[in-house]
Amino acid sequence: MKKTLIIGASTNPSRYAYIAAHRLKGYGHPIVPLGLRAGEVAGEKILTEKVALDDIDTVTLYVGPRNQPEYYDYILSLKPKRVIFNPGTENDELENLLREEGIQPLEACTLVMLSIGQY
Known part of the structure; x- marks a missing residue:
């Protein structure tokens, strides 16, 4: 299973980050949601601070390119195997x-x- 950091996590059921959190858990992947507002999604507390994390396999982005620079150093420090740029988050500089x-x-x-089945 691939421990996944969700950047842009939300408590709003209409947001793709919310849906992804539930689907990832449903497929057995541990998640760490990180968002701007505290709350809970898929039974996990949404972090609002960039804390040190271990064993992050995948980072999945749900924040647009304009808001990504503040996460660059944090993502790199986690040393994930991959970062998924969901539609609308594509960013050549970060890639x-x-x-x-x-x-x-x-x-x-x-x-x-x-x-x-390609996750």
């Missing part, structure tokens, strides 16, 4: 930084990847 550190950037959709 290049990831490649330089040996981290795989993927322009994909977490929900589709789960549904077709």
